[in-house]
Structures are given as structure tokens and as C-alpha cells.
Amino acid sequence: MPHSGQNDSQRDDGGVVVSTVQRHRGRWRPRPDAPALVAFLLGLAGVGYRLVLTVLTLPTANSDEATFGLAAMHIATGREHPVFLYGQRYMGMAESYLAAPLIAVAGPSWPVLRLPLLVLYAIFVALMYRLTRRICSPWFATFTVGLLAIGPERVVRDQLTVVGGRPEVKPAVVLMLLMAVGLAQRRIRHRWLAVALFGLLAGLATWSDWLIVPYLAVTGLLLVWVCGRELVGWAGVLLIAGFLLGAAPLIRDNLVAPPGQDSLSVLRTVDAGTGAHPTWAARLAGGLLEGVPLAGGLCPADGCARGPALFGLLYPLLLAAAAVLAVVAYRRAVGRPAAVRVGPAAHLTLLAGAGLTLLAYVRSPLTATDPLSSARYLSVLQISLPAVLWPLWLAAAHARRGAVGVASRAGGAVAAAALAALATVSLAATVGFVAGAGGLRTEERQARRLADQVRRLGLHEVYGEYWTCNRLIFNTGEEVACAVLDGQLTPGQNRYPPYWLRVGRAARPGYVLATGSPAERRLRALLGDRAEDAKVAELGGYRVYHPETAVRPWR
Numbered sequence: 001m002p003h004s005g006q007n008d009s010q011r012d013d014g015g016v017v018v019s020t021v022q023r024h025r026g027r028w029r030p031r032p033d034a035p036a037l038v039a040f041l042l043g044l045a046g047v048g049y050r051l052v053l054t055v056l057t058l059p060t061a062n063s064d065e066a067t068f069g070l071a072a073m074h075i076a077t078g079r080e081h082p083v084f085l086y087g088q089r090y091m092g093m094a095e096s097y098l099a100a101p102l103i104a105v106a107g108p109s110w111p112v113l114r115l116p117l118l119v120l121y122a123i124f125v126a127l128m129y130r131l132t133r134r135i136c137s138p139w140f141a142t143f144t145v146g147l148l149a150i151g152p153e154r155v156v157r158d159q160l161t162v163v164g165g166r167p168e169v170k171p172a173v174v175l176m177l178l179m180a181v182g183l184a185q186r187r188i189r190h191r192w193l194a195v196a197l198f199g200l201l202a203g204l205a206t207w208s209d210w211l212i213v214p215y216l217a218v219t220g221l222l223l224v225w226v227c228g229r230e231l232v233g234w235a236g237v238l239l240i241a242g243f244l245l246g247a248a249p250l251i252r253d254n255l256v257a258p259p260g261q262d263s264l265s266v267l268r269t270v271d272a273g274t275g276a277h278p279t280w281a282a283r284l285a286g287g288l289l290e291g292v293p294l295a296g297g298l299c300p301a302d303g304c305a306r307g308p309a310l311f312g313l314l315y316p317l318l319l320a321a322a323a324v325l326a327v328v329a330y331r332r333a334v335g336r337p338a339a340v341r342v343g344p345a346a347h348l349t350l351l352a353g354a355g356l357t358l359l360a361y362v363r364s365p366l367t368a369t370d371p372l373s374s375a376r377y378l379s380v381l382q383i384s385l386p387a388v389l390w391p392l393w394l395a396a397a398h399a400r401r402g403a404v405g406v407a408s409r410a411g412g413a414v415a416a417a418a419l420a421a422l423a424t425v426s427l428a429a430t431v432g433f434v435a436g437a438g439g440l441r442t443e444e445r446q447a448r449r450l451a452d453q454v455r456r457l458g459l460h461e462v463y464g465e466y467w468t469c470n471r472l473i474f475n476t477g478e479e480v481a482c483a484v485l486d487g488q489l490t491p492g493q494n495r496y497p498p499y500w501l502r503v504g505r506a507a508r509p510g511y512v513l514a515t516g517s518p519a520e521r522r523l524r525a526l527l528g529d530r531a532e533d534a535k536v537a538e539l540g541g542y543r544v545y546h547p548e549t550a551v552r553p554w555r
Helices: 034-056 063-077 094-106 110-135 138-149 153-160 166-184 191-208 210-231 234-246 248-256 263-271 280-295 306-332 338-363 371-400 406-435 437-456 466-475 497-505 518-534
Strands: 007-011 017-024 027-031 461-464 481-484 510-514 535-539 542-545
Touching: 034 110, 034 138, 034 153, 063 094, 063 110, 063 466, 094 110, 094 166, 094 191, 110 138, 110 153, 110 166, 110 338, 110 371, 138 371, 138 406, 153 166, 153 280, 153 371, 153 406, 166 191, 166 210, 166 338, 166 371, 191 210, 191 234, 191 248, 210 234, 210 338, 210 371, 234 248, 248 263, 280 306, 280 338, 280 371, 306 338, 306 371, 306 406, 338 371, 371 406, 406 437, 437 466, 437 510, 437 535, 437 542, 461 466, 461 497, 466 481, 466 510, 481 497, 510 518, 518 535, 518 542
Parallel strands: 461 481, 461 510
Antiparallel strands: 007 017, 017 027, 510 542, 535 542
């Protein structure tokens, strides 16, 4: 046995040092090795960068995010306990519940609303490091953390803006995968408790965002493979009980939902809502050339150049190559303990989750009609990042170790160049986002000045357009209520009916409309010669009107 102060290193199945422990005063204490230290610094840089963005409210807020913020305010005061986002019945409100205690203490603000998502990002990165280290290698886990630390606009918008689902379901799935791997490797002592927690996380993730269902399905299969007959008994009962508990809000709401208002019906309506029927070629082009590279952080938010778009074409090939590699590794491990076979099995789980998610994505017409906006639905592919890039890392490492043959060296050099290019292009997109953030900051300041101006004018009930209203309400802490009108000044998408009712009761409401918008032109036409007299302010691309009598053409 080593004496006091002596190091003891442990190696993984690939022969790489994965941990170091030191005996100190009679106890063994873990000491981080070089990959862990570098990963910690990279992760810290990623969290610090996002903390600055959170304080500056970058990316900018919008009315969708404001709806979650208003729900958090209502939860904090006990006024409401919503299951789904106001105005729809499929997006869970976990993010509002997480923000509610902070808002109760500090009051409503965008940084306070977003702070729980920053914590979720840090948890996700830490879990990804642990999972990648378990099923791949230490330095590749460090490289993965480095990629996750980089943050172009599309990536950080999915991570930091409170628009539902993705920030919380990603760490949940990675933790479920880690538990399955830990159960296979006999690292977890309280196995039944782990199975129950697995079910609880699956239920919560299902309630929060249905986009994660493909990953939940394949991760559940991995658990069944790991536990086998163990699930026929109390472990299985606890798994089901945990799932039902986590999904209880979803289940209860769907049981009492009116016909056609259950989550599945609403999702089908949303999916078919565009009325477009693009060809499969158009869907694949939008999904692969725009959606995948955007979600991967290789492009600015306004679209992908030809170079980064090629990664989208490469992605299915990487999926296939990684799947073949995992199958070969699994076949070689047949007959060995589950602790050895779980690595390739976990790889196949991650690849299947990515493949099913991508297939579901390209089925949607939005893939072709609006690829820039719909790319957010692919943000969950970050979960599969290590499995997808593992073949490139292995090829590069093989060449670095002096592989025999010119072809092997050339292939390794290409793989290393591809990994370096991914990191470089993503970093360049991040730098571009930061360099252009001045315009976004100006927009955010103008939105807050507009809210202050409306308050100074003494307006407490106003009409506006969708992308104005809830953002204005949140910026004023509900001092101002705003009801949504469309371009013809008829009722629009009012997610929270009490605001519409409150403004409807006002004898002399105001109107906050974008300058030159159809709604403003319609209001001026209805006011006629009184339009200029009714205009009381103009600020940041908006005009505020306060006519002597209410203009409600729908009545």
C-alpha cells in the first residue's frame, strides 16, 4: 500500500489515466488530473462569459420570454400555478417555477429571470464532462467542454433565454445516461433510488419539452438493457412511479383538457399550422445546410455561409461512422461484463437520439419554410456531441500515435483538421456575435426606455402588437397592462386573458405601436384628423397614442 502522500493512478479501459487520488491523514482524496483542470478552466470561462451576457440581457428579450417571466411573477405571488405556457398546452413551465423564488426576493428583471438557466448550463457542462470521460477519454471530454464553452448567438439564445424546455431537459437526459452507465459499472450503491430518480427525470423532461422524447425513449431502452430483470419487481414499480410523479402536471392537465386541446392535438395543429407542403429535398436542405450548423454554433443567427453549411452534410456521415464504430466495439465486448459493454451501448444511445431528433425535425415544414428560426429545435443535439465527434478524435489520436501507413496518417490529419476547424469556426461566430452586440444592447435599452416613457405618461392600460405587449408588461412589472391587436386593430394572440379584460375595461386606453406598422397605419386612418393630436410620444421606432376616446373597431 502506498505510504502517506503517495499518488495512486487509475486507468480506464483504453489505458488512459482518468483519476488520481492521494492519501492524506489516513484518507484517500481525489486530485484532479490535467484534463480535469483544463476542463474546469474552460467550463469556468464558459460560465463567466454567459454570466456577462446574462447581466447585459444578451441576447435581447422578447414577448415570448416575457410570458415566462410574467408567469414566474404570478407563481411568486401565488396568483397562478400554470402547467403550460399561457395560451398553449404543450410547453411546460419549469423555467418559470425555477425563477419564481428569485423574482419573489429581487423583483422582476431579465437577469434574475435568466439566472437559473445559467446554473442549468453549468450543470449540463459538468455532466457532459463526466459522461464523455466515462464513455470516451479524458482529453476528449476536455475538448467537448471547450466546444460547449463557446457561445455564438444561436447557441446562447437557446441556453440563456427563458423560452421553455431545452435548458432543463438537456442536463436531465445526461444525468439519466450517467446513472445508466453507473448502474452498469456498479458505481451506484442505492440502485432502486437511482431507478426512481431516472423515472422522475424522464417525467419532468416529458412535461417540460416534448422535443426531448426521442432521447428519453432511447435512454429508457439503455436502462432496460442495463437493469434487465431487475426492473421486474420493485425497481420497475419505482421507475413508473417516478415517471408518473414527474409527468403529473402534464397528465392531469391532459385529462381535463377540452376536446382538441390536449397536448398531442395542439402539437399536431402547430406542426401543420403553416399550411405549406415543401418537398423532402427542401426540408433536407433547410435542415442540414442551415439547421444543423446553426444549432452547432457554426453560423451567425442570420444564416450560414457555404463552409459551415458543409458540416450539415457531414453530420449524417459522422452519425453513420460513429454508429459503425460503436457496433464494432460492442461486438468485440460481447461476453465481457456489462461494465465494459455499456460504453458502446451508451454511444449507440446518443447516436440514436440524435438520429431520431434530426428525422423528426426534417419532417416539419418549418425546416424548409423557416430554417433560421426553427434551428432552435435542434439544440438538444448538443447531448450527442461526444458520440458524433468521437470517430474524428480517434482517427486523429491514432495518427498522432504513429499509425502505420500513409492513408492512416492522412486520415488522422484530416480528422484533426476537421476538429480544429469546428472549434475555430464556432469561436469566430462567437467573436462576431460579441462584436455586433452593440446593436442588440441598443434595442434592449430602447425597449426599457419605452416602458419608462409609457409609465411617465401615466398610461396603465394600452393596446399593442404581440412582440410589444408582454415585453412591455414585464419591463413595467405589470404596472402597465397591454392587450394584443393584430395589423387590422382586431384582437390578436392574447396569451393571458386577464390583461385583455383589464385593458378592455379602460375608458381611455393608450396605443403603443411600431412606427409605420400596419396597426399604426390602421389607427391613424381611424383617427383621421385627430391622429397627430393623439400622438403623445415617439421613441425607438415606436409611437404612443392616447386618443380622447377608445378606438375599438371590433366592437
